[in-house]
Amino acid sequence: MDKNTFTGLFLIMLIMVGSFFLLKPSADEVKKEQQKQHLDSLKRAGLVDAKATKADTSAAAAAKAGVVDSALLKLPFGAATVGTEQLITLENKEVKLKVSTIGGRIYSVELKNYQTFDKKPLILFDGAQSHFGFKFTAGGKPINTDELHFTPTTPQAANGALTMRLSYSPTQYIDYVYTMGPEYKVNLTVKPVGLEAVINNGNTLNLSWSASLHKLEKDIKTERQYSTVYYHNTDGDVDYLSPAKDETKEIAADAKKVDWISFKQHFFSSVLFSKAGFAKTNFATTTDVNGTDIKQMRTDVSINADATGTYPLQFYFGPNRFSTLKAQGDDLEKQIDLGWGPLKYINRFAVLPVFNFLQQFNWNYGIIILVLTLLLKLVLSPLTYKSYLSMAKMRVLKPEMDEIKAKVGEDNPTLLQQEYLKLYRKAGVNPLGGCLPLLLQMPIVIAFFRFFPSLFELRGQSFLWMHDLSTYDTILTFPALPLLGWTHISAMCLLMTISTLIYTYFNNQVSGATGQMKYIGYISPLIFFGVLNSYPAGLNYYYFLANMMTFLQQYLIRQMVDDKKIHSQIQENKKKPEDAKKKKSGFGARMEEMMRQQQQANQTKKK
Structure with a gap:
């Protein structure tokens, strides 16, 4: 390196370092940006409207700093906008939950007796990309419980039960009461207390539930192919969104109610039940997620209170084993794809019982x-x-x-x-x-x-x-092939293809196939190899x-x-006299008559 080159590089380095320090934002600018970001989060939560005043901005900044400002306290559930997140564990023999004080929601779900394909703990979803919150109006302001701070009534969950409280006042609050059910069931009862004059939605709450579901299996493409939103209406019909593409769907309020909604993955499901049924339901799936997740699934529903003024719900977090789902009732096993039409009945009533x-x-x-x-x-x-x-x-x-x-x-x-x-x-x-x-x-x-x-x-x-x-199974891996997209060769698929080619050869010997028919049989196994290589x-x-x-x-x-x-x-058959009636009946006779007419038509055209 000559002197001029060294001098040039040294000057460039000085300019870059100087620019870093000279353009670095001041502490006041950083603080203002933090205030702005927190205000935006409050707007999204519905705690302040789009016409927020400077006083509101100051209150939001105070909340961000952990100081309860008097202006913030005047907002509905204003005191619940500040706090530090805590995670509380609730578990039984099968399921381990972490419940967050932010939103009082289930933060993560781990199935204790299963692992991912790479032997890691099997967590269906966790983190900030999953949400569960009720939306309503209080004091003329839109409220979303998902971003408010709840308080556990006990420091730790006791006897498989936990109550998370969202306080409006000492005598006015919303309780989320979690109780672990048998095996994979989790009960959630939402109890509003003393809020009749505060909540303006009557006995109806709007619930928004979404989850970014983690990759659990070896092949993310196949896992996405079998993962989507399923739902079951009160007439016993099961329907689902397309697993092959992003899709949204809405069921009007005057249509049949939905009594369960499932965020179904390939081999595991997260299901939400309501005995009273959900009305005015929206569903959505999208693959616009980070590289470690398979899909983001969301549902927005309306739910009415029961006779006691509470909202009883239930979750199922567990495997998509046919017998296990059937034991839950409510046709939950119908979300397992056993094929369409007669294929479904063959698998359901013949193959599955034998298996x-x-x-x-x-x-x-x-x-x-x-x-x-x-x-x-x-x-x-x-x-x-x-x-x-x-x-x-x-x-x-x-x-x-x-x-x-x-x-x-x-x-x-x-x-x-x-x-x-x-x-x-x-x-x-x-x-x-x-x-x-x-x-x-x-x-x-x-x-x-x-x-x-x-x-x-x-x-x-x-x-x-x-x-x-x-x-x-993999016998060979390599970079993705152009057009085909293959990254591996499956040993068992290769054996299956070779055996099919051998079978085709011997089958041609038996049938005496010649010409094009002889070679078509060799093409099909190669096509199936391309299809089944990732199966x-x-x-x-x-x-x-x-x-x-x-x-x-x-x-x-x-x-x-x-x-x-x-x-x-x-x-011997050729020597037997033909029966005239038999000759004129049957498929062969009809074919012969059609060909005779075709022959006459051809002769007419030639003339």
Whole structure:
């Protein structure tokens, strides 16, 4: 470095250091900015309006400094605007809560018997990004309890109960009474005392509840895909916001009331119940959160007091295990996504009961999936046999079909299909016989596609090299690939794809597929690899087992099915006289008639 360069850099450094000290705000400027920020927070809380006077600003500054100003005390609940936050612990065997004196709200929720994917304490939400407050008007001023200071009536929670008090005067106050219920339930009773002449909303309070839900699982993309707001109305209907996009929804005051609202994550939920029901309900979800959270969820509701003038509420903080949610009542288990239409009923009334039965043996979940797959294959084995037999018949007929093709030519596909149908009818072969059994099996295969990703029981369960059957296993990681976005290769998904390609090869040998149909079968497994690479290892393990058992089934069936016997039977069928009535009925006859008409239309066009 030469002398001029050194001198230049030294001067630049002096200018930067000098600018830092010369432009640094004075203590008075810092104090004024703090006063302004606190005034803004009071405006947002509804404690002062947008036309705040200088006296109001001074009062806010005094509150910020911890001094109770006389102007501030004149505001409704003015004394509750100052104080120091305290966190009070309330817990039972399953749930540990921290209740804040600011807002008297639940500051954090920890499920004591569960951990995150990386073995940290499982905290559903915590911190200043979560809110719970009632909004009403008092003394002509809008009030939001979420930013006011409550006082615990006892220094520590006793016997699983805690009362937080928001004081208006010594004889006028609002109590939040928390009591720990069984397992995952927490009761909250809101009791206004002596405030009839102060609160101008009558027996109706507006409640705003929001939570920024933490990332708990390995794959944040999948966790967001299964996380959204669910709600249940008093007629027993369950609905939800779209998990795929940010969404808001409003239910008018004159519509059906909502009796529970759930901030549902993939495997855990935070649910708020009201026996009286919520009216005029708003819901919202957004992914505009920090990198450690999955979504911000919010609801604004109106709630009426009961006959005693109180507002009884209840929380559920716990796992999305089907049996656990069902035990809570109120159709809470309906927020578990078991698929749409018939898939839901297959999973709910067939797959789930069998799975629960196998759980009783206390086997590893990898063994349970193995047995479940075996039982399914046994149930579907008659359809598999019929499908194989039909494909074997088509394979035996292929030489004769090739002769017809050579005789008719490929220039007249309609006539060619007519001749094929004649051959099928004479031979007593149904060309769709190999497809129909497979189509009947498809709803069950797709049902498993929805069953395993929603199955809480697989969470954290290991088998072989798979550390968690509820998420993907990783054999290779790398930077995100352009367009595809892949960052890993799942070992079980790779095995499943390889086994599917092998199955396709042998299936083509059985069916005698040629041309484009022969190669289409190889493309589908590659597409599914791209889709299932980030799906649970348990799901890919099931598909892999299904392929292996299909290989075994086809081997056994092949020992039972003799192509020579099938060929002899076909020849015997061809010798039998055709029944005129039978020939004119059925799907084959209709297809032949349609093709005949198409052939005539083509000939007419040529003329």
